[in-house]
Amino acid sequence: MLFVSLSCLVFGLLTLCGCSFLPKDNGIELVGLYPYSDGSIYAGKNITYQGEKAGFVEKSVATAEGFALYFRINKKISMPKDSGFYPISSVSGQISISIRKGIKEEICKDGDVIRFIDLQKEMREKNDKSNNADLSPEQIQSQKKVIKDILEMSKSLENAAKWLKDANKTLEKRISH
Numbered sequence: 001m002l003f004v005s006l007s008c009l010v011f012g013l014l015t016l017c018g019c020s021f022l023p024k025d026n027g028i029e030l031v032g033l034y035p036y037s038d039g040s041i042y043a044g045k046n047i048t049y050q051g052e053k054a055g056f057v058e059k060s061v062a063t064a065e066g067f068a069l070y071f072r073i074n075k076k077i078s079m080p081k082d083s084g085f086y087p088i089s090s091v092s093g094q095i096s097i098s099i100r101k102g103i104k105e106e107i108c109k110d111g112d113v114i115r116f117i118d119l120q121k122e123m124r125e126k127n128d129k130s131n132n133a134d135l136s137p138e139q140i141q142s143q144k145k146v147i148k149d150i151l152e153m154s155k156s157l158e159n160a161a162k163w164l165k166d167a168n169k170t171l172e173k174r175i176s177h
Contacts, residue, residue, distance in 0.1 A: 027055055027072045028110040032085045032097075035066040035116060041087055046096040047071055049079060057097060071097070073108075081106040084117040 034041060045057040055073040073079065082102030087095050100117055108114065135143075 027075045028108065028112075029058065030071040030073055030079075030108055031111070031113045032069040032071060033063075033065065033067075033113065033116060034069050034087075035118075037062065037066050040095045041067065041069060041097065047073065047085075047099060048096065049073075049077055049083075049099045050101055054079075054099065069097075071114075079108045079114075080104045081108050081112060082115075083108065084115040086117040086119050 041057060042060045043057055046053060047055045047057065049055075054077050055071055058070045058072040061068045061070070069085075071085075079099065080102035082104040083099050084102070085097050085099045088098045089095055099114070
């Protein structure tokens, strides 16, 4: 048990320091400029490319604009130079990096910078374009029905939350007596 605890402690310290168990020649280093300073991406985070594990965040350096993230990418992966990265969150809340494949023929080399993809901005732009499209009366009715259904679901969830709070209070009272 002590060995496992010590192993976890050493691994954690090495990860925090930006150290890696993989040798430097085991891939190429790419730099991604992450415009947020929320601290959610740090050394050791996994990187996927086209759904497959492609590497990890080797280190994270604070800058005036956010963070410079140093990615160690498997050297067997040929990634177009116009590829971009974005953070993703798993069901368990773990943050990792996903790299979206670019379309250019030129391939990333050691030291190249890849762009950050702002998914929220992309979604807003797509939504704005779709809101400007002409909708038929049937499409408008369908959207109104979806909105109404969502509102009804949220009311049901509010009622369920109230019921759970009441049930919790009742249990706490029983436990305290």
